[in-house]
Amino acid sequence: MFNRSPRLLVSLSAFRRFCTMTYTLEPPLPPTSTPKDYHRLLFDPSAVPAKRIVGLLACQRDPLLRRMTTRVVAVRPAALAAPPAQRGKANKKKPVEKVEEPSNEGTVGGLWEVETEDTVIFPEGGGQPSDTGSLLVASPNGPHEQRLVVEHCLRRKLDSVHLVRVPPELEEDVQGLEGKDVAVEVDWDRRLDHMSIHTGQHLLSAILDTLSLPTLSWSMTAYPSLEPPYVELPRGLTWAEAESVEARCNALINEGKKVWVDVDVQEEGKHARITMAGEDEARGIPKDYTGGVIRVINIDSTDKNACCGTQLPSLALCQSLHVIPPATPSTATKPSSNQPTRLYFTAGPRAVGYLAKISREFSLAAQAIAVGRGDLVERVSSMNEARKETLSREKDLRGELGKVLGDQASLQGKVTWVTRDEKSTHDFEFLGFISSSYFNKVPEGVIVITSSPPGVTPVLLLVQSKDEAAAKAVYEGIKSGLEEAKEEGLKGPRVKGGGAKGRFMGKVEGKWGKADDEVVKRVLDGRK
Structure with a gap:
């Protein structure tokens, strides 16, 4: 037995690639800077029809090809008025910036479905949003x-379907396109953004695999959003782990690791993700994708992953990858969560845009508190400590004030009513300070506290007693009386709330007036 060195792994990888028999799909695509061995067919393609299926599209065989000429095979009006919304999981923890997805708003004409023999426009799949682009038609x-x-590209089983916006005056021309040649052009900025993120995700997941952190799922927003994508992991990372993972990813990017695609016919048992750690993870293939091919994305001596998306032919084109620092405190040595957690990252052009945006926001934050950028963290930390001290002092002062008011209320006897109209103490916590102090002096008493600052709604009502039956009777009596005194036009129950164990709290809708004072007085007079 011996341990495999990194150099041996590279040598073995190169040897296997050299020995694998591969085929070429004819006719060849227009030349680009993509290496000729990027797309490797592991089966005889002689029976592959002229209409390329999803998995063998030009955009998947050469991700750097921006334009091609192809033949139209089908044209029909689309059933949709607008492209479908991007699929994926919504981020419930923080607001996601609005993405300017293609829309029919302000455009002229309807959507048409156009199928071509081949296309450079990638249909949505594998977590990667659809490309957009143009169909260039010869003018008559x-x-x-x-x-x-x-505006969008759909995958319909094995077929790629373009959703094309057609002005009314061109509908007749588009209807006659079937059997004719057209040029298809991809919106390159959008493609490069999506592709860089997707290749970055493969790289990031491969490095995380070596830490026994398999990727449970991943998601990205569509261009031109700068919102960072994420991978979902079994647990959170510490800052040190995140920095180490980022450094390892960028080291491989700087090496310019080669990326290529192996394509084989779809068979049972080939729907797995294969990693350098030697683990196989079941990867879902869409149920309606049958009779197609399996594409395995290879990052030289780093990762193998079944995927349908477009991938850069070299990690060098990814430029850089940044892992967003996790929510764990920066000095923590253990992750703050052992539950599935999202790790955010960014890569490629989006990383440049995101970091520029964050840099500007950093400068604005520094200007807002009149310090230099280099002093921002220290000043904010100092301000936060001062804020905590202020809140602590405020809580102590509120407690002292509540004690004074509770002591004063105890002088009124076993049935008392305290009214408040200060906005700064309009909360149940402060009302609780008053009642606690009151019961220290009058353990068997019943106290009612109302807080109704001018212009503030709802009014707060607290009824408390160690005699639960007495507290409930007073609360229900006041609640019933306030309902009868409700202003006209006020819909629904006026008092919302409840309680138990002798403590009842309610929020009273509408303006508090003299009639409401009379309700409380009447109920309490009945207890004296």
Whole structure:
């Protein structure tokens, strides 16, 4: 037995690639800077039809190809008025910035479905949003091309379907496109953003696998959003772990690790993710994708992962990857959560845009408190400590004031009513300070406290006694009387709340007036 060195792993990987028999899909695509061995067919493609299925599209065979000429095979009006919303899990923990998805708002014409033999526009899949682009059609009135906007691309079983916005005056021309050649062009900025994020996710997940942290799921927002994507992990990371993972990812990016795609026919048992750690994880293939191919994305000596998305042919094109520091305190040596947790990251052009945005926000934050950028963290920490001290003093003062008011209320006897109209003490916590002090002096008493600052709603009502039956009777009596005194036009129950164990709290809708004072007086007079 011997331990495999990194150099041996690379050598073995290169040897296996050299020995694997591969095929070429004809006709070849227009040349780009993508290496010729990026897309490797592991089966004889002689029976592959001219209409390429999803998995063998030009955008998947050469991710750097921006434009191609192809033939239209089907045209029909779309049943949709607008492209479908992006799939994925919503982030409930924090607001996600609005993404300017393609929309029919302000555009002219309806959506048409256009299928072509091949396309450089990727349909949504594998967690990667759809590309957008253009369909360029020869004008019947001259040498110029008519540019039609491709607002979305769907996968329908094995077929790729463009959703094209067609102005009314061009509908007749589009209907006659079947069997004709058109040019298809991808919106490159959107593709590069999505592709960099997707390749970055593969790299990040591969490094996390070596820490026994499998990726449970992942999600990204569509271009032009700068919102960081995330991978969901079995537990959270410490800052030190996150920094180490980021450094390892960027080291491989700086090495310019080669990325390539192995494609084989879809068979049982080939729906697995294979990692350098030697673990296989079941990966879901869409149930309606049958009779197609399985694409395995390889990062040289780092990762193998079944995936349908577009991937950069070299990690160098990813530029950089940044792991957003986790919510765990920066000095913690253990993760704050052992539950599934999202780890946010960003890569490629989005990383540049995101870090520029954060830098500007950092400067604005420094300006807001009149310090230099280098002093911001220290000043904010100091301000936070001062805030905690202020809150502590405020709580002590509120407690002392509540004690004074409770002592004063105890002088009124076993049945008392305290009224408050100060906005600064309009909360049940402060009303509880008063009642606690009162019961220290009058253990068998009944206290009613109302808080109704001018212009503040709802009014707060607290009824408390160690005699639960007495407290409930007083609360229900006041509640019933306030309902009868309700202003016209006020809908629904006026008093909302309840309680137990001798403590009843309610929120009273509407303005508090003299009639309401009379209700409380009447109920308490009945207890004296």
